[in-house]
Amino acid sequence: MRPTSLYPVFSSVEIVKGVGPKASYFFKNLLGQNRLIDVLFHKPTGLKYRPRMTDASEIKDGMLPVFKIKVMEHVRPALKKHPYRILCQIQSFKGCQLEIVFFNYHKDYLVSSLPEGEIRWISGSVEWYNGKLQMTHPDYIVKDLDEWKIPLYEPVYPLTAGLTNKMVEFVVRNALKEIPYMDEWIDEILLKSNNWPSFKTALEMLHNPKTYDDLTALNKARQRLAYDELLAGQLALSIMRTRFKKQKGNALIGNGSLNEKLKQVLPFELTQAQKRVIGEIRTDLSSEYRMNRLLQGDVGSGKTIVALFAMLQAVESSAQAALMCPTDILSRQHFKKISSLLQDLGVNVVLLTGREKGKTRTELLQKIAQGTAQLIIGTHALFTQDVEFKNLKFVVIDEQHRFGVEQRLFLTQKGCHPDLLVMTATPIPRTLALTYYGDMDVSVIDEKPSMRQKTETCVIPSKAKEETIQKLNNLLQKNQQIYWVCPLVEESEKSDMANATDRYEELSSYFPNQVGLIHGKMNGAQKDAVMQDFLDKKISILVATTVIEVGVDVPSATVMIIEQAERFGLAQLHQLRGRIGRGAEKSTCLLMYSYPLSDVAKKRLEVMRQTDNGFVIAEEDLKLRGAGEVLGTRQSGLENLKLCDYELQSQLIATARKDAQQIIQTDPELKTPRGQAIKMLMYLFEKDVYIPMILAG
Numbered sequence: 001m002r003p004t005s006l007y008p009v010f011s012s013v014e015i016v017k018g019v020g021p022k023a024s025y026f027f028k029n030l031l032g033q034n035r036l037i038d039v040l041f042h043k044p045t046g047l048k049y050r051p052r053m054t055d056a057s058e059i060k061d062g063m064l065p066v067f068k069i070k071v072m073e074h075v076r077p078a079l080k081k082h083p084y085r086i087l088c089q090i091q092s093f094k095g096c097q098l099e100i101v102f103f104n105y106h107k108d109y110l111v112s113s114l115p116e117g118e119i120r121w122i123s124g125s126v127e128w129y130n131g132k133l134q135m136t137h138p139d140y141i142v143k144d145l146d147e148w149k150i151p152l153y154e155p156v157y158p159l160t161a162g163l164t165n166k167m168v169e170f171v172v173r174n175a176l177k178e179i180p181y182m183d184e185w186i187d188e189i190l191l192k193s194n195n196w197p198s199f200k201t202a203l204e205m206l207h208n209p210k211t212y213d214d215l216t217a218l219n220k221a222r223q224r225l226a227y228d229e230l231l232a233g234q235l236a237l238s239i240m241r242t243r244f245k246k247q248k249g250n251a252l253i254g255n256g257s258l259n260e261k262l263k264q265v266l267p268f269e270l271t272q273a274q275k276r277v278i279g280e281i282r283t284d285l286s287s288e289y290r291m292n293r294l295l296q297g298d299v300g301s302g303k304t305i306v307a308l309f310a311m312l313q314a315v316e317s318s319a320q321a322a323l324m325c326p327t328d329i330l331s332r333q334h335f336k337k338i339s340s341l342l343q344d345l346g347v348n349v350v351l352l353t354g355r356e357k358g359k360t361r362t363e364l365l366q367k368i369a370q371g372t373a374q375l376i377i378g379t380h381a382l383f384t385q386d387v388e389f390k391n392l393k394f395v396v397i398d399e400q401h402r403f404g405v406e407q408r409l410f411l412t413q414k415g416c417h418p419d420l421l422v423m424t425a426t427p428i429p430r431t432l433a434l435t436y437y438g439d440m441d442v443s444v445i446d447e448k449p450s451m452r453q454k455t456e457t458c459v460i461p462s463k464a465k466e467e468t469i470q471k472l473n474n475l476l477q478k479n480q481q482i483y484w485v486c487p488l489v490e491e492s493e494k495s496d497m498a499n500a501t502d503r504y505e506e507l508s509s510y511f512p513n514q515v516g517l518i519h520g521k522m523n524g525a526q527k528d529a530v531m532q533d534f535l536d537k538k539i540s541i542l543v544a545t546t547v548i549e550v551g552v553d554v555p556s557a558t559v560m561i562i563e564q565a566e567r568f569g570l571a572q573l574h575q576l577r578g579r580i581g582r583g584a585e586k587s588t589c590l591l592m593y594s595y596p597l598s599d600v601a602k603k604r605l606e607v608m609r610q611t612d613n614g615f616v617i618a619e620e621d622l623k624l625r626g627a628g629e630v631l632g633t634r635q636s637g638l639e640n641l642k643l644c645d646y647e648l649q650s651q652l653i654a655t656a657r658k659d660a661q662q663i664i665q666t667d668p669e670l671k672t673p674r675g676q677a678i679k680m681l682m683y684l685f686e687k688d689v690y691i692p693m694i695l696a697g
Contacts, residue, residue: 001683001688001691001692002683003680003683005180005182006180006683006684008178008180009036009037009040009175009178009179009180010035010036010037011035011178012024012034012035012036013027013034013035013036013039013171013175014034015036016036016170016171016175017174018170019167019170019171022162023163023167025162026160026161026162027039027163027171029160029161029162030042030159030160030163036171036174036175037175037684039168039171040172040175040176040203042158042168042172043206043222043642043643044156044157044206044207044209044215045157045158046155046156046215047153047154047156047209047211047212047214047215048064048153048154048155048156049064049152049153049154050065050066050123050150050151050152050153050154051063051064051065052065052066053065053066053067054093055093056090056093056095056096056133059126059133061126061127061128062125062126063126064123064125064139065123065126066121066140066150067091067092067121067122067123068090068091068092068119068120068121068144068147069088069089069090069098069119069120069122070089070119071086071088071115071116071117071119071120072087072088072097073086073116074110074116076107083101083102083103084101084102084105084107084110085099085100085101086099086100086110086114087099088100088114090133091119096133097133098126098133098134098135099129099132099133099134100114100122100134100135100136100138101134101135101136101137102136102137103136103137104137113141119144120141120142120143120144121140121142121143121144121146121147121150122135122140122141123138123139123140123150124136124137124138124139125139153208153210155169155207155208155209157169169207172207176200176204176207179199179200179203181200182200182677183673183674183676183677183680184199184674185199185228185231185674185677185678185680185681186224186228186231187659187674190655190659194220194223194224196220196224196227197220197224199224199225199228201221202220202221202222202224202225202228203221203225205219205220205221206222216648217645217648217649218648222645222649223652225643226643226644226649227652227655227656228643228681228684228685229641229642229643229644229685230641230644230652230653230656231659231660232681232682232684232685233656233685233687234438234653234656234657234661235660235664235681235682235687235690236682236687236690237439237657237660238438238439238660238663238664239664240439240690240693241292241438241439241440242664242668244290244292244439245289245290246289247289247290247417248288248289248417249287249288249289249290249291249393249419250288250319250393250416250417250418251285251286251287251317252285252286252313252317252394252419253285253286254285254286254312254313254314254315255316257316258312258316258345258347259309259313259316261344261345262308262312262341262342265345266305268449269450270302271301271302271445271447271448271449271450272447273301273444273445273446273447274301274305274445274447277295277306277444277445278306278309278310280293280441280443281293281295281306281309281310281421281443282309282313284419285310285314285394290418290419290420291419291420291421292419292420292439292440292441293420293421293422293440293442294423294433294437294440294441294443295307295422295423295443295444295445296423296424296433296445297423297424297425297444297446298425298427298445298446298448298578298614298615299425299574299575299577299578299614300452300578300581300582301425301445301446301447301448302448302449303398303445304334304337304398304423306445307323307396307398307421308338310394310421311394311396312345312347312375313394314393315347315374315375317393318391319391319392319394320368320371320374320375320376320391320392320393320394321374321375321376321392321393321394321396322375322376322377322378322382322389322392322394323375323398324378324379324380324382324383324395324396324397324398325377325378325398326379327379327547328353328354328379328524328527328528329527329528329547329548330398331351331353331377331379332351332353333553334377334398335349335351335377338375338377342375347375348367348372348374348375349373349374349375349376349377350364350368350373350375350376350377351364351377351378352365352368352376352377352378352381352382353379353381353524354379354381354524355524355525356381365388368387368388368390369390370390371389371390371391376389391416392416392418393416393418393419394421395418395419395420395421396421396422396423397420397421397423398423422440425575425578425614426571426575426614426618427614427615427617427618428618429618429619429621431622431646431650431653432622432646438657446615452581452582453581453583453585453587454581454612455560455580455581455587455588455589455612456586456587456588456589457577457588457589457591457608457609457612458588458609459565459591459593459606459608459609460591460592460593461593461594461595462563462592462593462595464592465563468561468590468592469506469507469510472510472541472559473511475558476511476514476540476541479540480540480556480557480558480585481534481537481540481541481542481556481557481558482541482542482558482559482560483544483548483557483559483560483561483576483580484503484541484542484543484544484563485500485543485545485546485548485560485561485562485576486498486499486500486543486544486545486563486564487545487546487563487564487567488545489501489519489520489521489545498563498564500517500519500543500545501517501519503543503563504516504517504543507543511540511541513539514539514540514541515539515541515542515543516530516533516534516539516541516542516543517530517542518530518531518543518544518545518547518548519544519545519547520545520547527547534554535554537556542557546572546576548576548579553579553582554579555582555583555584556583556585557579557580557582557583557587558580558581558583558585558587559580559588559589559590560576560577560580560587560589560590561589561592562576562577562589562591564592564593564594565591565592565604565605566593566594566597566598566604566605568604569604569621570604570607570608570617570618570624571618571621573591573604573608574612574617576589577608577612589608591605593605600624603620603624607620622646663675663678679691
């Protein structure tokens, strides 16, 4: 469907004369793709300045001057391992000689490129050595009339093994020639008020910086390109949102009977925030249009109970509801807790994960297909091909913030146009929520239950490990339980990180028969057995990796020790800390660090010590790590923005969102001249999948 005028920029870099399969392979390693468009969207991060020098006294070590020289003498080394030296007279100013040094060289090349007695222009890094000016391996050597080939300013690109800056620059120059004429898609008033250049001019400016200011996010060209990328993304989300909202769903009105019964059996009072969000979801479910809602809530804010009220509303309406969890441990924990709450309510709750096999699985699939299973809990196994629902009308996805728009919608295709609720205990910064969840309505539980204890957080050095172990005995005598988290499962030759296996053995020697070990390499049954022993208080100390990060709920666990805490991200640290403070006892989180600490690591630990507000932590995490790391885009299918710097250009997101919504409202099929230009924008940023949705209306 892509317009033919865009074919060249979406072609392989191999269409550039002089670029072969080997270089193409290196570009793919660097960019993930080896097309010209990917190279065009590869931003330079530095700048080389090559001044034409006229005074030797102005030259400092490390400068990249351009000299006009006369080659005087080749000093050939006696041994190949010795450097090859060429003595030159600098013509740019009198009375100064230059020594050019080569360590890796081909003699014939040096003789032909720098022949004795000839004039050349050269540029490269220089230094003063024993009172002489020296240049090692010049970057440029050109003939007398070709001085113009040495740029005054040269962009510096992030590279990978096998690629040089010159090669990237060479491909960029050729790729810029392939950009076709395109009508302007940005609103004229916005364009003029920001003094933004055209798209093609902006790309040319991006790759031709003249000052260090041109490399910043405030540069007009970079702002314009960031806005283009954001607008394309927001248009896609607006199209999906409009399409989803237009689809007739199921009016799950319910009679409130199960909800009332659940309120009676709850051992606590709902917070005002929970009540508010339950009301928002109830209104959506009662509507004949499909719900597409994101539920954000900090660790321990009570999202699962809110989701349970919503699922019971579906069951009251004679429909099935499904709760999908990211891990086997969490799905079994939810099943146990929900089954316990609903045991006297007459609701049939079942569990389906990849571990259910044979006859057990067959019976479960039969119950789901017949509709006798009303509330189905499980992992992604719920949506495998052999699972058929009788009347699935509501889907809840827990901790699935790594799913993109298309993946989220795919999960709902099993049912009868089901309503969708996506929950996350990893608070998402507002700018990221707008960018990745702009197709969804958002509910926020911004209040913690009154019975939640505030957890004290302390930062201690690793040398305090022995002292910490000694103090654990006092806690064990009070029947308190402890998590001890390590970054690795077992010892590694490639890393000096603390590992759970060694720590388990060490702690077991201090506290025999009181320590358990759990990590991701264990199978499901093994992990469940250890967790059950911890829940039943058969063991008091659980040594673990981050496998316990999400959702594990043990009220009597009051201490969380995170070894080499500087190795973890803020979101992980916050999630791990959230495993404690769930009971009546005061809880403590010890962040144990090793030297040396980077500035980022110091900042992380300080943030954790100062606040337990997940939304504040999320914003700090965004500043420290960037959007790709925070949302896990490098490990998942989420789009990773190439041209936008979240931290510095986030103010553009709200504008792009408002603009996109207005476009879809006033020109839903993009038939106006601007609408046609916007289609080109969507093709450029590979939002092709959304074009048919526009045409379908």
